[in-house]
Amino acid sequence: MRVLISTSDARPAVARLHRTRVQLTVLITAITTLCMIVLGLVAAVIDARSRDQALDGALDRVLTGLAPRVYLNDDDSVDTSDLPSDQLVGGEIAILVLTADGTGGWTVHYGHLRSHMPAESGIAATADAATRAAGDTVYRDSIDSAGRRVRLATAVFGWEESDREVVLITGADPDGWDRGRALLWWALIVGGTVMVAASAVGGHLLSGRSMRQALVLLDDQERFLSDAAHELRTPLATHRLATAPGRRTQAEAEQVLADVHALGAKMERVVTGLLARARMQSGVTTMERVQLLLDQLTESVVDEFDNPRLVLQPNPTVVMGDPHLLALAIRNLVENALTHGAVNPRAPVEIYVGEGRVCVRDHGTGLAPRLSSNPFDRGVTAGRGSGIGLALVAWIAELHGGTATIEPVAGGGTIATLLLPPPTAVPTGTASRSRP
Structure with a gap:
């Protein structure tokens, strides 16, 4: 039976192969780790952009949905009485309806979750920015009155029969909106760790399997050298003794020649047999x-x-x-x-x-x-x-x-x-x- 070289073998060549196996395992693990980190960062960036877009889309839907529910009365006053009953109101999105008071300030006509909106100065700055945007929706990040982050969407609406304009502001907490982001991070961390561990184990097993044949060939080589040394030691020693310097008769010299010839033939047969076995076992022939x-x-x-x-x-x-x-x-x-x-x-x-x-x-x-x-x-x-x-x-x-x-x-x-x-x-x- 063939016996594979054990991992405890201390021979230098085998030790080098085992070091190479460890290096390959480390390299595969490092490459997998780097790929998982890059993949995680790309996934996180894409997810963050997707969630930001989803949040802005939700704020914009409330803006465009509530704008037609704000009316202008005959006395040029703003009517927001239909807003509380609208299905877009009452959720986690804060709402403010403002108009300019003519003195550079702003008058609030309706508010939902006012505590989730910025302070007065922040509201005024947001409304001024929307007025300057000439009808485009303005998105900006701010801080609410409790010091929390808030994402704001602001737009200016008007009426055809009047020059009066109303500013509609919607806001939401990005942290509350992004609760799923924490789950994504945990999934990336846990999944990435499992993938790295699996690649390390798989790389170690595959590198060991790829080196198995090299270990077998190394074992064949060392056995061939050992067998050749064993088989040739006695004929060579006998050859050395037979050809030692000394005076010999004609008959003795002829006998020495015959012995040397026989020893040479025996060594040739030994080498031929060992080479035939080694070549066949290595697949050369x-x-x-x-x-x-x-x-x-x-x-x-x-x-x-x-x-x-x-x-x-x-x-x-x-x-x-x-x-x-x-x-x-x-x-x-x-x-x-x-x-x-x-x-x-x-x-x-x-x-x-x-x-x-x-x-x-x-x-x-x-x-x-x-x-x-x-x-x-x-x-x-x-x-x-x-x-x-x-x-x-x-x-x-x-x-x-x-x-x-x-x-x-x-x-x-x-x-x-x-x-x-x-x-x-x-x-x-x-x-x-x-x-x-």
């Missing part, structure tokens, strides 16, 4: 599936060893798979048998091929206790090697839809089996990414 004769492939692998202890019993059998990977698996099984079945140097290693399987039997000491649970686990070894060889065999078997087993045999030794499915049963999908 895919497994080749061709129809091949398993018995002939095994014969070619056995011939590479040129070891008289190897006894091959081939039977024609056809499988589907990658010839390079299957050769690597068979080679590892044979090397494992030669290494761990060397109790008797003359004891044979018997290899049977048939019915889609390769069985390698040695006459060694059998399975060591530490191997009895699962000898194909990565790193499990009986004391020699690194345990990578059998793990690669299991990985290649799984890749082909088959199995790899190793069992003790009565009379001593073990038998390792690589079993492949028939050609018609081999899956056509991509290979599994699980690895030893």
Whole structure:
């Protein structure tokens, strides 16, 4: 099974990836916060303008609705007797009806909610401004007699049969009119906070998901380097000892050359196998599936060893798979048998091929206790090697839809089996990414 790197891993590369994830989360949260602030300000400004327009529209409706209800009597006096019964009167909008008194002052003919209007000086200034506006409605902000804010709308009306004019003033408390604005602010604050928190959590999860593959590739790289170091350490040490300076006879020199050649071939096979696994797991290459004769492939692998202890019993059998990977698996099984079945140097290693399987039997000491649970686990070894060889065999078997087993045999030794499915049963999908 693949094990993902935990967040507590202290390796520098992993730590940098985790710092990048935190930075991405902070950046996403900051951008979302900035966007929510800008959105909230824009919404607040639009709402404020909309409410101001709604308030001015309400004041204007009262103005235009009450103007026809103010009459001029025959004696040139202003009649406001119909105003108290009008449906526009009696609400939260204050109303004043004024006329000029001829001395520069103003006479109030009707008032509703007079305490919500400015003081006398403020009323006079408002009426003067409306008179100068030449018939246009004048809107202005002021302070009422109790010190509260008040929004005023003022217009001048007249009659065709008279030169006399009346000033109609309507006013309302903007704070009372804007009670919904507080709800909007709370909705923006609470909703924005929830959105920022959601973006922080979502950004953290998405950034972690986006980096998961990078962590897997980093894990693959480090495992490849670790496996290569384990596998190559012993051949390199042996190579160094074999080529140490010293006087040798002709026979000894030839033996050294043969040993060095064998070590070079072994290191080449190790590197080839590890590279093939790493490239396939990273998605650089895919497994080749061709129809091949398993018995002939095994014969070619056995011939590479040129070891008289190897006894091959081939039977024609056809499988589907990658010839390079299957050769690597068979080679590892044979090397494992030669290494761990060397109790008797003359004891044979018997290899049977048939019915889609390769069985390698040695006459060694059998399975060591530490191997009895699962000898194909990565790193499990009986004391020699690194345990990578059998793990690669299991990985290649799984890749082909088959199995790899190793069992003790009565009379001593073990038998390792690589079993492949028939050609018609081999899956056509991509290979599994699980690895030893």
